[in-house]
Amino acid sequence: MTKKVEAKNANVSYKDFQALHDINLVLENEKIYGLIGRNGAGKTSLLSLLAGYRKATSGEVEMVGETIFENEKAMSQITFVYQSDYKDNHDTIHKYFDLAERYRPTFDRTYAEQLAKVFQLPLNKPLKTLSAGMQSAFQVTIGLANRTPITIFDEAYQGMDAPTREIFYNEILEEQSRYPRTFILSTHLISEMEYLFDEVLVVHQGKLILQEQVDTLLERGYSVTGPTHDVLEAVSGLHVLNEEQLGGTKSVMLYGELTKEKEDEIKRKELDIGTISLHDLFIHLTKEGL
Template sequence: MKIEAKSVTKSFGTKHAVNNLSFDLETNKIYGLLGRNGAGKTTLMQLLAGHTLPSNGEILVNGEQPFNNRNLTKDICLVNESNNFIKRLRIKDILKVASLFYPNWSWECANDLLHTFNLNPKLKTNALSKGMESSLGIIIGLASRAKITIFDEPYIGLDAAARFKFYDVLLEEYEKHPRTIILSTHLIDEVSNLFEEVILMRSGELLFHETAEKLVEASMIVSGDREAVDRFTKGKNVLHESMLAGRKVATMFGEGLSVEEAADYGLHAERSSIQQLMVYMTEETRGGIKYA
């Protein structure tokens, strides 16, 4: 199911939570939706899932607007960070309701994941810890087998072992039953190897939409003698600079950054992580710089 965002703006009063956003998402890929708190990620996911209408522009899924469109929303599952469930119901009842909503629902997957996350289906959701609630949301998202599955910070309250279980089962489900997966997370280093493409937002705007591979290949961290670093970085797009143990460290982004050229200057060079790029690219002090 192809997703198209065309000059999408979502306003709340005078604030633009999403501002003039345009992009296309292809079918059956894993997308990382990244940005700082308040970047507009949650609002964008609600728009994609058809939970709200844009103030301007349009969201299209297979050429149709998802808002109030049951023909589409049955194939779109959004797992929010919290408040996904009616608190008085038991886990088994929540899963039953979900199975009626999503036509591709897999009870085999749901039951396997109940065992994986050690959840008792007889428990009421108001008795769940935050981690258990997150596990239930993950179960619904994966067992829905919705053609578009969206996770908004799905791991809140999960320890490291449980988070890595989630990453493993997400990849297993994706390989067995391909779908479009959009994952918003702050723990980027843990999951960046899953991303095929990255959507980076700042203050409601699109900074970057590119393959994860190209994003990393367009980055570089160099370190060494201060004068040598300054000579090498002159005229290049420097995102961040610091001094560490008497050596200067600079993070850059742009085309044509060569590790071999940096070595000619006597510098140590390596590619940046996606998490480092997200932090530096979304610095408000960088003003009007745009990367999209």
């Protein structure tokens, strides 16, 4: 699988504030990436770089070896969907489809109209008159139907209710099967969306602290529960993320490789080994960093 996008020591500064610090990453073709981070971590700044909307203060962001920023050829292969304010927009969805069909060679109008029916979008009403949920559904419709090689969604589905988001998630998977591409999904809805991701990127305080396949990441997070003394002995020297105590029972959340030797020790002590969700791992990894 070939790489599609690469960032090399990319930094972004706004006057005296550095939003991104030495970002190095490689995104491959035909993968779905989940981008997660706390509020203000730098997610939107990073996505703006990857979409070519912003130039790195220093460093490089490239698509197949070519700089993305102000590169018409590269940017034509990217769709960046983010929350927009349509309160003064009198255009209809139908008109937006006309524009997309004119300026996006990969735009599939038939698919866009199918999605509009699924999302129950009125094609001839001004966008300003639509609910927040319908506006979000319109945005993801454009993003999906553009069918560009790189499709980025920056929390653009926040206005949707749960059933509508589920339709969107299913469409992501179906589209990846029909027209494989690179998807990047920025979200706070980690528990709801983690099944979509092939890899996860974690941004914390402007730094990319982790890029890992989801399955591999989840294997590195685990819990050990049992009598306090035995648990403390078993986890000595390991990377502890969190501890909880209930009476004489202790549960410890850990991050790192569980070696066969350590696993055998835990089992000899008859302690319970449990799994940790991506959501919980994210909370504790960004609480203290790696």
